[in-house]
Amino acid sequence: xxxxxxxxxxxxxxxxxxxxxxxxxxxxxxxxxxxxxxxxxxxxxxxxxxxxxxxxxxxxxxxxxxxxxxxxxxxxxxxxxxxxxxxxxxxxxxxxxxxxxxxxxxxxxxxxxxxxxxxxxxxxxxxxxxxxxxxxxxxxxxxxxxxxxxxxxxxxxxxxxxxxxxxxxxxxxxxxxxxxxxxxxxxxxxxxxxxxxxxxxxxxxxxxxxxxxxxxxxxxxxxxxxxxxxxxxxxxxxxxxxxxxxxxxxxxxxxxxxxxxxxxxxxxxxxxxxxxxxxxxxxxxxxxxxxxxxxxxxxxxxxxxxxxxxxxxxxxxxxxxxxxxxxxxxxxxxxxxxxxxxxxxxxxxxxxxxxxxxxxxxxxxxxxxxxxxxxxxxxxxxxxxxxxxxxxxxxxxxxxxxxxxxxxxxxxxxxxxxxxxxxx
Amino acid sequence: xxxxxxxxxxxxxxxxxxxxxxxxxxxxxxxxxxxxxxxxxxxxxxxxxxxxxxxxxxxxxxxxxxxxxxxxxxxxxxxxxxxxxxxxxxxxxxxxxxxxxxxxxxxxxxxxxxxxxxxxxxxx
Numbered sequence: 001x002x003x004x005x006x007x008x009x010x011x012x013x014x015x016x017x018x019x020x021x022x023x024x025x026x027x028x029x030x031x032x033x034x035x036x037x038x039x040x041x042x043x044x045x046x047x048x049x050x051x052x053x054x055x056x057x058x059x060x061x062x063x064x065x066x067x068x069x070x071x072x073x074x075x076x077x078x079x080x081x082x083x084x085x086x087x088x089x090x091x092x093x094x095x096x097x098x099x100x101x102x103x104x105x106x107x108x109x110x111x112x113x114x115x116x117x118x119x120x121x122x123x124x125x126x127x128x129x130x131x132x133x134x135x136x137x138x139x140x141x142x143x144x145x146x147x148x149x150x151x152x153x154x155x156x157x158x159x160x161x162x163x164x165x166x167x168x169x170x171x172x173x174x175x176x177x178x179x180x181x182x183x184x185x186x187x188x189x190x191x192x193x194x195x196x197x198x199x200x201x202x203x204x205x206x207x208x209x210x211x212x213x214x215x216x217x218x219x220x221x222x223x224x225x226x227x228x229x230x231x232x233x234x235x236x237x238x239x240x241x242x243x244x245x246x247x248x249x250x251x252x253x254x255x256x257x258x259x260x261x262x263x264x265x266x267x268x269x270x271x272x273x274x275x276x277x278x279x280x281x282x283x284x285x286x287x288x289x290x291x292x293x294x295x296x297x298x299x300x301x302x303x304x305x306x307x308x309x310x311x312x313x314x315x316x317x318x319x320x321x322x323x324x325x326x327x328x329x330x331x332x333x334x335x336x337x338x339x340x341x342x343x344x345x346x347x348x349x350x351x352x353x354x355x356x357x358x359x360x361x362x363x364x365x366x367x368x369x370x371x372x373x374x375x376x377x378x379x380x381x382x383x384x385x386x387x388x389x390x391x392x393x394x395x396x397x398x399x400x401x402x403x404x405x406x407x408x409x410x411x412x413x414x415x416x417x418x419x420x421x422x423x424x
Numbered sequence: 425x426x427x428x429x430x431x432x433x434x435x436x437x438x439x440x441x442x443x444x445x446x447x448x449x450x451x452x453x454x455x456x457x458x459x460x461x462x463x464x465x466x467x468x469x470x471x472x473x474x475x476x477x478x479x480x481x482x483x484x485x486x487x488x489x490x491x492x493x494x495x496x497x498x499x500x501x502x503x504x505x506x507x508x509x510x511x512x513x514x515x516x517x518x519x520x521x522x523x524x525x526x527x528x529x530x531x532x533x534x535x536x537x538x539x540x541x542x543x544x545x546x547x548x
Contacts, residue, residue, distance in 0.1 A: 005445070013436035054453075056434065214442075221439055224476045228491030237476065271536060278477040278534040281510045282490065 007047050011040050014057040016138045016222055020109035021061045022068070027046045027172060029116070029162055031068055033134065038071075039064035107226040108174050114219070115183040116170055118190035126161040128194050128212075133158050136215050143336040146198070146209050184227065188236050188292065191219045195240050206251055208334055213244050234283035235293030242299035245272035257398035261308045273303045294323045313342035330356045337373075364393040368403055375410055383410060426467060426543060430500060435475060457539070464546025468505065471537040478533030481515055483522040488515060493531040501528075505535065 015036065022032035039060040053059040117131040129147065131137045138146075142153035175183060198212030220237040227233055249263040280296045298319050305311040320336030333356060341349035351374045353366070360366035371386030387407045395401035442451070460466040472478075477493040482489065504521075508514040511532070518530040 009440045009445070010434070010437050013434065013440040017436075046471055056437070058481065183512060218440065221476065222436070225435070225491075228476060229489070234476070234490075274534065274536065276510070278473055281512075282477065282479065285511060 006052065007044055010047075010056045011043060011054055011060075011135060014060050015108050016113065016135050017057040017106060018060040018064060019134065020113035021057075022064050023105070023113055023116075024105060024172065025065055026068060027170070029134065029165060032064075035064035035068035036060060038067045042067070076134060105174070108180070110226055111175075111180070111183050111187065112171070112220065113221070114187040114190070116165055116188045116303050119165055119168055120186075121164055121168060122161050126157055126164075127190050128197060129154060129157050130165075131190060131194065131219070132212075132215060135219065138211075138215070142211070146212050147207065148205060183283050184230060184233065186221070186231060187223065188220075191216050191223070191236065191240075192292075193245070206255060210247070213240070213247070215246060216240055227305065227346065229286075231283040231286040231289040232292050234279045235290060235296045238279035238283065238296035239292050239299055240274035241272045241279070242296060242303050245269040245276065245303065256401065258395065259402065260302060265306065268303070276300060289322065289326070291323060291327050294319050294326070298323075311342075313339045317343050325414055330359045331363070331365075333368060334360065334363075337369060341373060341376075346373045349373050350377065362393060364390055364395060364399060367393060368399075368406075371403070371406060375379040375406065380410060380413070428503075439474060461541070462546060464542075465543055466505065466539075466541040467543040468541045469539040470535045472506065473534045473536045475533070478531055479511060479515065480529050480531045481518045482529045483526050486519070486522075492533075493529050495529070498528050505538070508532075 018039070019032050019036045022035045023029060024036065026032050042063055043056075043060065047053070113135060114131065117134060118127045122130065125147070131145055132143045132146075133140065140155050140158065142150050143158075144151045147154060149157075171179075195213055195216035198209045198214075199218065201209035217237070217240050220233070220240055224230070224233045224237050245268050246260075246263060248269065249265065249267040250258055252258050276296065277300055280293065280300050283293050283296070298316055301312050301316055301319075317336060317339035320332060320339055324332050324336060333352060337349040337352040340352055350370070353370050353373065356366060367386045367390035371383045371390060374380075374383035374386055384407065387403050387410070390403045391400050391407070394403065438446075457466060457469070478492060480489050480491065481487070506514070506517055508517060508529045514532040518532055521530065
């Protein structure tokens with residue numbers, strides 16, 4: 001890597017901790033961001049000469065705090081800024097100072113910074129945009145591209161979110177255990193949202209939005225490093241890396257979505273899968289189950305199967321049952337029905353799916369699965385209706401194409417049966 | 425004389441690398457590895473998974489804590505590479521070792537990349 005590359009990577013890695021500490025110090029998001037920005041500019045000038053500091057975040061916090069204080073003083077007294085040399089000469093001493101000041105707070109600082117971004121008054125899209133801007137340090141242009149909106153619109157969205165947060169009460173006191181758990185849960189939900197923004201994209205959008213998955217994984221890694229004994233955070237990171245491990249196999253050459261059963265499993269990322277399996281194994285030892293762990297365990301069972309037929313559907317059925325208990329939702333039941341169809345057959349699965357009809361009437365996957373089950377049971381006319389409904393509700397051309405394939409097969413089969421009968 | 429090389433770096437930075445950046449570093453390292461393989465000097469080498477995947481058994485208190493060993497008073501005196509079924513299995517092996525040799529801690533961490541190597545065997 002060139003100088004600029006390693007400095008860029010070091011700045012990106014140090015950003016969450018640095019901005020978080022500066023936020024605690026200045027209690028203002030804009031000041032914290034500007035101070036980090038200024039410290040980064042000085043790092044770009046100083047580090048190529050001095051080499052990387054041992055603790056980049058400590059360096060940036062120290063320098064960022066000084067320059068921000070100086071600029072306040074300067075505004076107040078019109079005094080000149082201190083010599084650049086004064087700051088860069090302090091390197092050895094400063095790391096020690098910043099460390100002793102900041103390391104104790106560091107986990108709660110970063111959690112606070114992430115938590116500020118998922119303030120309940122902010123709509124989900126603003127939460128995500130703000131976290132990507134403030135915590136990841138992505139440019140407004142990069143975020144706009146990932147959300148497929150114009151730069152000006154994204155700029156406005158972020159400014160609006162910041163204004164709301166400035167008006168709200170940001171909790172600066174160190175949180176108690178219960179408050180910390182609340183914040184962790186909110187932040188985990190936000191991270192999962194960021195991931196899904198990237199994961200649910202398809203076609204031409206997929207590559208533009210893929211960085212969102214990477215960022216979400218970075219957030220989850222960061223959070224788990226700060227709170228290493230939280231099984232749900234292990235579960236969250238496991239879930240994200242296991243899902244992301246399939247990225248290269250999820251789309252065909254035309255950018256159409258490839259379903260799990262049809263994916264080339266040789267293209268799954270084995271390193272990510274191994275990490276996900278290690279994390280879920282570790283999380284389960286705590287015997288404190290939670291939705292992320294259960295979903296990760298399901299993803300792990302898919303990842304472990306060398307081919308679709310090897311999938312342990314009975315175990316997946318049990319895991320979905322546990323998830324239904326923790327987080328009852330018709331979508332979870334629908335997913336469970338897929339496992340049930342493999343374990344106990346289409347009739348049992350259909351019995352589970354039918355009662356969801358009113359709540360999932362507008363849901364593509366409901367009609368798709370119902371159609372497939374009816375088709376297996378030989379109820380072709382009903383299957384045809386269900387598939388037609390699904391196509392009307394498809395969210396992407398890939399989804400519609402997939403159902404159309406089922407429909408075509410259905411038509412061919414019924415043509416064949418008619419021909420059979422005619423021949424007899 | 426065999427020397428062990430213990431690799432330290434800032435984990436947050438290394439895990440901020442893109443796949444391309446990571447691959448580029450690994451490719452550059454591999455040039456050095458291959459040279460050492462040819463000379464018959466390359467022993468087993470491994471890249472560990474992130475610290476978040478590991479756990480530490482504190483021997484005296486028989487206490488398992490998630491994450492890496494964080495104390496700086498003790499020194500790294502050696503390490504094993506053992507094929508384990510899962511983390512529980514790894515920790516039970518660590519306990520067996522601890523019973524034979526009390527004091528300090530064992531950090532157990534899954535291995536991401538294992539190059540077996542064979543010192544003393546050069547490629548000519």
